[in-house]
Amino acid sequence: MSGPRSDKPDPDEFEQIAALYRPLTRGAPEALSLLDDAAVIPQRPGFDLVITKDALVAGVHFLPDDPLGLVARKLLRVNLSDLAAKGAEPYGYFLATAWPESHDWPARQAFAEGLRVDGGAFDLILLGGDTVSTPGPLTLSVTMLGWAPAGGMIRRGAAKLGDRVLVSGTIGDGGLGLRAAQGALADPTGELADRYRLPRPRLDLREALRAGASAAADVSDGLIADAGHVAKASDLGLRLDLDRLPLSEPAAAWLQAQPDRAKALLWLASAGDDYEIVCAAPQVLPGFTQVGEITASGLEVVAGGQPVDAGAGGWRHA
Amino acid sequence: MSGPRSDKPDPDEFEQIAALYRPLTRGAPEALSLLDDAAVIPQRPGFDLVITKDALVAGVHFLPDDPLGLVARKLLRVNLSDLAAKGAEPYGYFLATAWPESHDWPARQAFAEGLRVDGGAFDLILLGGDTVSTPGPLTLSVTMLGWAPAGGMIRRGAAKLGDRVLVSGTIGDGGLGLRAAQGALADPTGELADRYRLPRPRLDLREALRAGASAAADVSDGLIADAGHVAKASDLGLRLDLDRLPLSEPAAAWLQAQPDRAKALLWLASAGDDYEIVCAAPQVLPGFTQVGEITASGLEVVAGGQPVDAGAGGWRHA
Incomplete structure (x- = not known):
């Protein structure tokens, strides 16, 4: 017609x-x-x-x-x-x-x-x-x-005690990108706003995940929340070291400018919309950075070498 | 919890x-x-x-x-x-x-x-x-x-020229039931309103359909529209004889009380929400009533022995 x-x-x-x-x-x-x-x-x-x-x-x-x-x-x-x-x-x-x-x-x-x-x-x-x-x-x-x-889907609830917690790409750009898109943050290259507007699903990491991950989820609610979902669904706990957070250049520049580094790291790891992948694996996988470990129970978050309170929002849902 | x-x-x-x-x-x-x-x-x-x-x-x-x-x-x-x-x-x-x-x-x-x-x-x-x-x-x-x-799903667009058009159960109760539920129609037994409120999917007819139907769809938009979808998706036409419409007791009583029988039949065959099944089949199947034939092209509707105009709504979408 x-x-x-x-x-x-x-x-x-x-x-x-x-x-x-x-x-x-x-x-x-x-x-x-x-x-x-x-x-x-x-x-x-x-x-x-x-x-x-x-x-x-x-x-x-x-x-x-x-x-x-x-x-x-x-x-x-x-x-x-x-x-x-x-x-x-x-x-x-x-x-x-x-x-x-x-x-x-x-x-x-x-x-x-x-x-x-x-x-x-x-x-x-x-x-x-x-x-x-x-x-x-x-x-x-x-x-x-x-x-x-067959039988090879990577589950959220299959992490093992002692697994490393790994994350792909860089974290916090989605949250900063939303603020940039709202005009609340300078974003000269437009890189941050792009990251928020158009997620880039990490389909390129499927082989690496299938070869080595025990459990995985995507980072949509924020790294702390989604890593928490992996640990909780596996009936285990989690220790995250936010000083190891992989950051993009604009996110690193933003962090540099913040008065309270620990609080800013916590914000980057709690903001959602990154659409990276967090996984638990016995070894570090190509394309991933280690940011913590799977523990027996509880949620422990460290920033600036000190324990910080991630709050119920981090553990549950951003 | x-x-x-x-x-x-x-x-x-x-x-x-x-x-x-x-x-x-x-x-x-x-x-x-x-x-x-x-x-x-x-x-x-x-x-x-x-x-x-x-x-x-x-x-x-x-x-x-x-x-x-x-x-x-x-x-x-x-x-x-x-x-x-x-x-x-x-x-x-x-x-x-x-x-x-x-x-x-x-x-x-x-x-x-x-x-x-x-x-x-x-x-x-x-x-x-x-x-x-x-x-x-x-x-x-x-x-x-x-x-x-495998390979046995009954499609909408696989009717054959010369197939009979069959419908299960009774037609028009869904439309009358909506009017009864709205209080616009007497419904002493509550049968009509029930029919509208809680469709009864005809899963009992699956074997009969698989054994003998060329094509099928459920009657949600009205018999004329849904039979029309079967014909149209099959690149064929349709003749429907509304005098053969299977009616429930309350629908037959309602029809009896209408001044214009042809118009009332058209209404019953255009009102939706029956959730019966209309199919095209070479032979009449158990549980079904023949109401027409698959033709080479066009939509022809007969009521009271006379052709009636089903309107664009009937052919396209109720």
Whole structure:
């Protein structure tokens, strides 16, 4: 069908699916051209299906005026980050969108374009979904599917006493990036704000994780919280040394300028949105920095060589 | 952990998961006690995984003051109805809930209790999900998984020219039931309102469908619309004879009292929420009534022996 013109009403649900979403199936037969009520996933011998689900609400998880193409890409990437931490290869996704009336056809096109860009970049198939209307804010839910070698998914709750606690990349950039995006922090290169706006799921670390990690999670709630989730799900404890925190150049410069170094380190390790991976492993793995150890129980955080109080927020949820 | 008391704050996210949702995994190892970011679905040789996703929004898909236990059961059942139409055996589900602040702990408990009741009745495992807050209305999304024998999922778009169009059970009770629930229609036995409030997914028809149906869909948007979806997805047309519509006793009594029989039949075949199954099959199947034929193209609807105009709503979406 032809595209909508300004003198025509917005396309109906079936036209929207045909125009916006069908191209995102990338011709995969299991999506049944989005003409069915269901998708059918054939067996893949030697692999388990790994499934994760995340919901985002405008005004809660992203700013109501964030560009919708970027929101779409972030939606896919936060789910891809979960797959990365599980050592799983991305496969496809189901999408539910609840649209407010204020989001017109061009807004929906921008959203679908973001899905198209990252669907291509990460080799993802749109497998199905549901599009409804809402009197409330834009609400998005993705169920993301990936493949892990049979029995090989890396769990959150399988850390072992004495494992090292490792983290990938650099920590704190997501939190600083949010402040930069809000204009509360200078960010001359734009590096920090970019890091917040568009997470980079660490799918490149899957092999290293599968080869050597006992347990892993992605760093979305903050390093202390997510490392805590690994320890707690494993019925064990955790010691973190924040002086070993891997920092980007702008984060190191920011830390240098803070009056209370321990407090600033605690902030960097509690702010979320890093989308790096924290894991427990007997040995340091390539691409990771050791920041602590798995202990028998409790949460111990050290900064500036002194124990600091991470607070309930760190242990539970940022 | 112990239950909340009135002098204590509401449980946090992790406590809510432990208290409300972990029991719904029914001990299934693939849910990883909801302690992980993902679930892992092992291979089941000889079966394909069938996945469907539906979203419900308060004020759009259910009434804001509907009892939440009933809303939870309806949420599962509308998804189970999709699986039934695909000939798939229910397996488990992922749940995303966006809660407004106005929904306190007892409301969330009532919702979880509804999930528990029907999770048990339909042998479903809660596999994972996400719980977020929203400034908008309660928004629910379920991704439901089922198993179909390899290659045996019944598709929507596989009808054949000359197939009979069959429908299960009785049609129109869902639409009349909504009117009864709103108090706009007498319903002395409560049968109609029950039918609207709590769909009965026709999982009992899976064997018959798998044995003899070319294509199928569930009747959620109305018989004309959903039969139309089957025809359209198959690149074929449809003739429906509404004088053959299977009716319940209360629906037949209602029809008897209407001044314009053809118009009333059209209304019954356009109202949604029946959650019966419409299929295309070379022969009539047990549990089904023939209401028409698959044709080469177009939509033809007959009522009272005369062609009637089903309107764009019937062909496209009720």
